Amino acid sequence: MKYDEDKVDEFTLALLYLVSHGREESLGARAWKGFDWDTLNRLHDKGLISNPVGKAKSIGMTEEGFLKSQSLFEKHFMKKAETLAFPDFTVAAKQRWQQIPEKTRKDILDNIWCPHCGTGGSMQLKKGVIEDRCLILRGTCKKCGKDVARLIESE
Ligand SMILES: [Zn+2]
Incomplete structure (x- = not known):
């Protein structure tokens, strides 16, 4: 065989x-x-x-x-459905995130800094919240699986 x-x-x-x-x-x-x-x-x-x-x-x-x-x-x-599960976003975070063009959103998630790997990488998005008018995205590094975050300032 x-x-x-x-x-x-x-x-x-x-x-x-x-x-x-x-x-x-x-x-x-x-x-x-x-x-x-x-x-x-x-x-x-x-x-x-x-x-x-x-x-x-x-x-x-x-x-x-x-x-x-x-x-x-x-x-x-x-x-x-689980790997791409709609992440756990607050209503305000979801609104802010959806205002960002799809392509930009993808770019954001594909260009995060992972302090654990010490390099740039992609994030598996898990959560989104608004804090101090900034959108904070939390998730895991697709390379090492550890927690990473990305802050998007209000425009
Ligand atoms: Zn990593």
């Missing part, structure tokens, strides 16, 4: 998120290893999981492996 191994690797890694446990911040996690053996070996070769050979029923996920697994799971398996 010929198939796209990279694609299988990607989906398997994404599914590992669902069976991951023992997550320790920056130290990865563990995951049950009931997946295709060859795939697990390839993921090991890619440095995403520990060597799957052994009696333990679970494998270790490296930090990189865990984070990748989490974002792939969100990408492939989260329902659209």
